[in-house]
Amino acid sequence: xxxxxxxxxxxxxxxxxxxxxxxxxxxxxxxxxxxxxxxxxxxxxxxxxxxxxxxxxxxxxxxxxxxxxxxxxxxxxxxxxxxxxxxxxxxxxxxxxxxxxxxxxxxxxxxxxxxxxxxxxxxxxxxxxxxxxxxxxxxxxxxxxxxxxxxxxxxxxxxxxxxxxxxxxxxxxxxxxxxxxxxxxxxxxxxxxxxxxxxxxxxxxxxxxxxxxxxxxxxxxxxxxxxxxxx
Amino acid sequence: xxxxxxxxxxxxxxxxxxxxxxxxxxxxxxxxxxxxxxxxxxxxxxxxxxxxxxxxxxxxxxxxxxxxxxxxxxxxxxxxxxxxxxxxxxxxxxxxxxxxxxxxxxxxxxxxxxxxxxxxxxxxxxxxxxxxxxxxxxxxxxxxxxxxxxxxxxxxxxxxxxxxxxxxxxxxxxxxxxxxxxxxxxxxxxxxxxxxxxxxxxxxxxxxxxxxxxxxxxxxxxxxxxxxxxxxxxxxxxxxxxxxxxxxxxxxxxxxxxxxxxxxxxxxxxxxxxxxxxxxxxxxxxxxxxxxxxxxxxxxxxxxxxxxxxxxxxxxxxxxxxxxxxxxxxxxxxxxxxxxxxxxxxxxxxxxxxxxxxxxxxxxxxxxxxxxxxxxxx
Numbered sequence: 001x002x003x004x005x006x007x008x009x010x011x012x013x014x015x016x017x018x019x020x021x022x023x024x025x026x027x028x029x030x031x032x033x034x035x036x037x038x039x040x041x042x043x044x045x046x047x048x049x050x051x052x053x054x055x056x057x058x059x060x061x062x063x064x065x066x067x068x069x070x071x072x073x074x075x076x077x078x079x080x081x082x083x084x085x086x087x088x089x090x091x092x093x094x095x096x097x098x099x100x101x102x103x104x105x106x107x108x109x110x111x112x113x114x115x116x117x118x119x120x121x122x123x124x125x126x127x128x129x130x131x132x133x134x135x136x137x138x139x140x141x142x143x144x145x146x147x148x149x150x151x152x153x154x155x156x157x158x159x160x161x162x163x164x165x166x167x168x169x170x171x172x173x174x175x176x177x178x179x180x181x182x183x184x185x186x187x188x189x190x191x192x193x194x195x196x197x198x199x200x201x202x203x204x205x206x207x208x209x210x211x212x213x214x215x216x217x218x219x220x221x222x223x224x225x226x227x228x229x230x231x
Numbered sequence: 232x233x234x235x236x237x238x239x240x241x242x243x244x245x246x247x248x249x250x251x252x253x254x255x256x257x258x259x260x261x262x263x264x265x266x267x268x269x270x271x272x273x274x275x276x277x278x279x280x281x282x283x284x285x286x287x288x289x290x291x292x293x294x295x296x297x298x299x300x301x302x303x304x305x306x307x308x309x310x311x312x313x314x315x316x317x318x319x320x321x322x323x324x325x326x327x328x329x330x331x332x333x334x335x336x337x338x339x340x341x342x343x344x345x346x347x348x349x350x351x352x353x354x355x356x357x358x359x360x361x362x363x364x365x366x367x368x369x370x371x372x373x374x375x376x377x378x379x380x381x382x383x384x385x386x387x388x389x390x391x392x393x394x395x396x397x398x399x400x401x402x403x404x405x406x407x408x409x410x411x412x413x414x415x416x417x418x419x420x421x422x423x424x425x426x427x428x429x430x431x432x433x434x435x436x437x438x439x440x441x442x443x444x445x446x447x448x449x450x451x452x453x454x455x456x457x458x459x460x461x462x463x464x465x466x467x468x469x470x471x472x473x474x475x476x477x478x479x480x481x482x483x484x485x486x487x488x489x490x491x492x493x494x495x496x497x498x499x500x501x502x503x504x505x506x507x508x509x510x511x512x513x514x515x516x517x518x519x520x521x522x523x524x525x526x527x528x529x530x531x532x533x534x535x536x537x538x539x540x541x542x543x544x545x546x547x548x549x550x551x552x553x554x555x556x557x558x559x560x561x562x563x564x565x566x567x568x569x570x571x572x573x574x575x576x577x578x579x580x581x582x583x584x585x586x587x588x589x590x591x592x593x594x595x596x597x598x599x600x601x602x603x604x605x606x607x608x609x
Contacts, residue, residue, distance in 0.1 A: 053603075106238075116232070
């Protein structure tokens with residue numbers, strides 16, 4: 001059990017009302033371990049992002065449990081849940097959601113600022129992470145001045161700056177060319193993944209499957225198959 | 232929390248176009264509100280000019296008197312009666328009335344004449360030129376150098392004029408705290424000369440100015456004067472009575488209130504709408520913050536801080552703009568009656584706080600309702 005990062009059991013999620021009501025997740029069971037890169041793949045509308053949101057404490061399920069360190073995160077209060085996301089989870093959103101009015105360094109520093117770190121210290125730490133992702137020279141630029149790949153790396157720096165246990169990436173290569181996409185995932189694997197961390201990635205992109213430990217196939221709200229990738 | 236507020240500050244001010252629009256909205260609203268209220272305060276202050284300039288602690292008058300200008304004469308025995316009230320240190324008569332003056336140029340000019348008690352000259356103005364004692368010389372008058380001074384032909388000591396076929400001579404120029412509301416120059420002379428030069432009904436005392444022995448004697452004096460069928464008011468009470476008249480019986484107060492309310496609504500609409508748009512456009516950013524781990528109260532603090540910072544900056548700019556324009560207007564228009572009082576500033580601040588509260592409430596509701604999942608889903 002100590003090796004388990006997240007354990008989900010019997011997850012059910014409904015959307016909509018009346019006739020429009022749809023069952024997005026149907027009794028999903030899932031276990032991810034530290035040291036793993038787990039991909040969730042499947043067609044659009046199969047429930048991948050919904051599952052990722054439930055696992056990361058963003059979307060409340062209608063049934064089931066999500067355990068992290070033996071605690072059901074959906075039994076936490078709203079503030080405790082926010083704290084869980086801040087301390088345990090790093091997010092790389094599909095559209096990055098960088099703040100155009102802040103500098104790149106300030107964008108990366110946001111999780112540290114939310115963790116009540118001193119502003120200047122947070123910026124120094126953020127610049128260290130920008131250096132790791134190869135963007136130290138862009139620290140004072142607004143994100144809009146960066147290319148798509150660079151923005152993706154800023155989003156990754158922001159996700160890992162607070163050293164979370166779990167990194168969640170939603171379609172991280174969707175708007176990148178093949179080489180850049182592979183480089184990004186390879187970089188994350190080498191820089192972030194340790195025995196005490198895991199990465200969960202939702203993707204359609206078969207070009208990056210080579211980096212996965214396990215690939216979970218999802219269809220119609222269910223995990224239908226599991227594939228182990230041999231390095 | 233300082234870091235979170237700094238984040239809010241940067242998100243606000245770095246969006247220069249929105250921030251400027253927000254500031255313009257609040258500044259404009261505060262400017263309009265304060266200008267309206269200051270004009271009203273200025274008008275009310277000028278309406279009480281004689282009361283302020285004479286400076287007596289108590290004023291005895293006919294109960295029908297509503298403003299200092301519409302005097303109703305009191306019989307001479309009232310002066311003796313008031314003087315005999317225990318608690319009265321001294322009491323003197325005052326004449327206040329209008330007259331028509333023929334200037335040296337041949338033009339006629341309406342004036343307000345104040346007749347001071349011959350013995351004490353109680354309520355005399357501050358002399359800027361000439362000596363107060365010269366008021367006792369034949370045909371002597373002192374002209375007040377206020378915003379209406381030029382209408383008297385910019386007189387100097389020795390200027391001669393006619394007042395009801397009597398010769399008048401300017402023996403001094405005086406300065407006073409407040410200009411008159413009625414747009415006429417003010418002349419000071421002695422009480423006896425005033426009632427001699429200006430045609431009057433049988434009773435000639437416009438007001439009796441009273442100095443109580445102690446402030447504790449005021450209620451008893453008021454009671455005794457009331458028993459005589461007249462009204463004794465402290466200076467403040469008289470100013471309030473005049474203010475109330477203009478506020479409630481002339482329509483002036485209601486009109487100013489309507490205009491101030493319109494300014495408030497315009498300000499609220501502009502600022503509220505702009506702030507709401509600002510929140511809407513940043514909704515995904517607030518959602519992302521929520522997803523990353525910002526707590527609801529942190530987002531509320533951020534929005535409150537942004538609204539308060541904008542409002543206070545706009546408030547300061549609005550007040551500054553108002554003060555600047557008032558100063559410039561007074562340099563060009565001596566008659567411009569505007570007075571920025573602490574009450575005006577406080578009222579404008581209260582209205583700005585309401586604008587902030589409404590704008591923030593709408594913003595906070597929107598941000599608290601956003602689901603991080605919507606952001607996650609893109």
